[in-house]
Amino acid sequence: MTELDLAGQVVELVRRLGGPAAQAEAVVTRADLALTRFANSGIHQNVSESTVGVRLRVHVDGRTAAGGGSVVTADGLSALVERTLTAARLCPPDPGWPGLAPPMPTPDAPPVDEATAHAEPDQRADRVGAFVAAAGGLSTAGYCRTAHRSSAFANSTGHSAYGRSVEAAMDGIARRDGADGVARRSADRLADLDGAELGAQAAAKAQAAADPVELPPGHYEVVFEPAAVADLLQNLSFYGFNGKRYAERQSFAEPGAAQFDRAVTLVDDPLGGSGLPFDAEGTGRRALTLVEAGTTRAVAHDRRTGVEAGVESTGHAVAGGATWGPMPRNLRLTGAAAGPASAVGRSTTGAAAGAVVDADTAALVAGVRRGLLVTDLWYTRVLDPKSLVVTGLTRNGVWLIEDGTVVRAVRDLRFTESYPRALGPGAVLGLGARAVRQPERVDGAWWAAPSLRLASWHFTGGASG
């Protein structure tokens, strides 16, 4: 039985058991997920799962409840429908119920790569092997994963949709004397992940991170590589461009206001890579410009927050998201219009060689009189959601830049900074041209960004023991 058949069967069960007035939406997803994990340069965990899941939301007699399950037998589906209907009837009224999505066309999604969808463990292991070999004897750790989802939506207005998505991702570090270098990518095809290229990049950065020095805390100009920028995008998405937080006045976002530097354009582009063409409510997914040349244009909505805001859903509903709210999860920071002038990664010939791994970053570094090159941010947590003040640490390599040259490695630093303020008008001193897609912890979400030069970042202390 197909996923679409199963979803339709669940909706029909709700109609039969809950009466013709019962509203229902069902999502059925089969997933083949696999992840090959390595540490100390050997594969130490290698896992896969073939699962099916059903999500159901019902609205009956003005009351709403949701349920889910992994049992797709006739008895299992009946049990799911019965307990969800029972739960809904026992709930208090839901005056904010926005209704179900009406029938609508589903946008065309990019084709999926069948080779990635059906990748074997040997293929992941071979990429890991290439990463390890390219690290030239340094200790390595990380993962290579593939994901394939086949998902169908149906609701009692007669709307239905179907789509598939695949993703491949690789993320690894190389270590030298406790200093780490990292390389990570998210792609639509496993074939696009080159373990050797990533391993060599991580190793070069690890070599360049040797003998780090302590720097005093303070405000520094910074060049963030794409991995670090990804953290900015994630926090801006979850806390700022979240329609629920916006409605609750917990977001910094003010549509129409020039809140960011003119260099900043942010687009959530769920179909910019292989992705499902509809959200958890069946609404078609499409590109949404959140910030255009520094001016905030929109926040993400599902049907409920859209009604509250008097706008349409933007296709950002997630299962069980009523509490967390709708969030962009495929955000791209658009790069500079023209390519960088310099294609040379400038560094001293000593310990810092290899810190700069691409031309975009090199061009940004070249303009810095004194500042820091930051590879990655780690364990970032929000101190205040409205101002989006965040604390966290650097990780996987930090270097001091003097007069446009990377001069030496620096020990990790803790920062406390307001992300919107750091990206505010006049604060962005440069952008690379090429956005590099970074994986999220779960498949289906990614962050694409070029390297980014910011006028100031507040480091509040060293991380050394």
Next chain:
Amino acid sequence: MTEFDAASAAVQAALDAGARYADARVMHRRYESMTARNGDVEELTQDESIGLGVRALVGASWGFHAVPDLSDAAARDAGRRATRTAMASARVPGPSVDLVPVEAVTASWASGCQIDPLGVPLSAKGDLLVDATRTMAEHGADLAEGLYQIWDTAKWFVSSEGHRIDQRIRECGGGISATSIGDGETQRRSWPSYRGQYGTTGWELVESLDLAAHAAQIAEESRALLTAPLCPAGETDLILGGEQLALQIHESVGHAIELDRILGWEAAFAGTSWLDLAQLGSLRYGSELMNITIDPTIPGALGSFGFDDEGSPAVKRDAVRDGRWVGVLAGRDSAAMASLDYGGSVRADGWARLPMVRMTNVGLEPGPHTLEEIIAATDDGVLMDLNRSWSIDDKRLNFQFGCEIGWEIKKGRRGRMLRNPTYTGIGPLFWRSMDMLSGETVSWGTPNCGKGQPGQIGHTGHPAAPARFRNVRVGVSA
């Protein structure tokens, strides 16, 4: 076909395909959560999931596969696929894998439960949250939120060494929070804890929290915080409430003593540990007041079980004794690699996830004082309580925590309320500065511990009581 039959079929298929060891877990979990906001129920979700995960060891390499189907054919196929995946692992081999011995047992275990949380009428559970959130809204909270969560998990474990163990673990808990939104910032107060309090227990835990009785006070405090003075910046004596100290233990001790991190298995993601196994037994972790235990036998604490997900029985151990580091959280393979003789701290958050080293109940033994005695003995300091933010480096050394609320302590008395209190430090230096410890211990439950790839959410417990730390940097801001 019973759950044990399915697990046995998977194990046998893995052995037939070439595995030298295999184990399988069938898990059936029912989950229910409800959230309420400003006097209305916001979301009610009920999930039910059942499936099987099988782990196979071939040579020095592991493989794991999971399916939601308990038929004989599906179970056997899962066993074969786990073995095939293990064989692929051998293309990039690591060191040899051994397992510390554990007695193969046939056993059953269940957590304590007076009131079945899934048996309590939904309307009653909803009324509890609605009443509390309505009261908070009436007392000035812009966002009045409440939630409860319930997990009812049955597990059946079989290994190729002869284990046959079934367990039923019921967990639940909940809490409320009030958020007030000012000009450019928000303030939040929670009861009894950020995200609530949880345990391996029945609905009696949620009833004991008496959420409605605390609603008005936390709403008023959240508003008062908007105009309270900022926590001053500088070094001072710091008194931490028990809930915040529980998180301090979790982050700066619990994760640091995970043997998989110490061995580098989490290096790329969760990070490693500052601890060096060569110093086990001799390293001074903290002051002599610091006695940390690993104890999955505590009745009702969130990290309790009868057997871990490798079949090792729950056993209480020391992690830090009189300030010295003496023990780790380990699994059978990591312990063997480290030449230790115990595992017992391996769990998975569902049938589709590989068991990995996890905190059980990692807690601080009580001290001789009360919180009031500690305050009375403090001439100049800050009292902070209830976590608001947490961040720690990948070696578990440098941390910065934010709390919901602080109070100035002057000449032995609690003074003004302080806004945005934060403190920062280095783990072992911080723990060595602990000089007063209360005996008012509570086993705080943490239901949201993230670790591993693919991601897993762990449930851990942390007995903790208020304590004082000398000369701590506080008041870090942007």
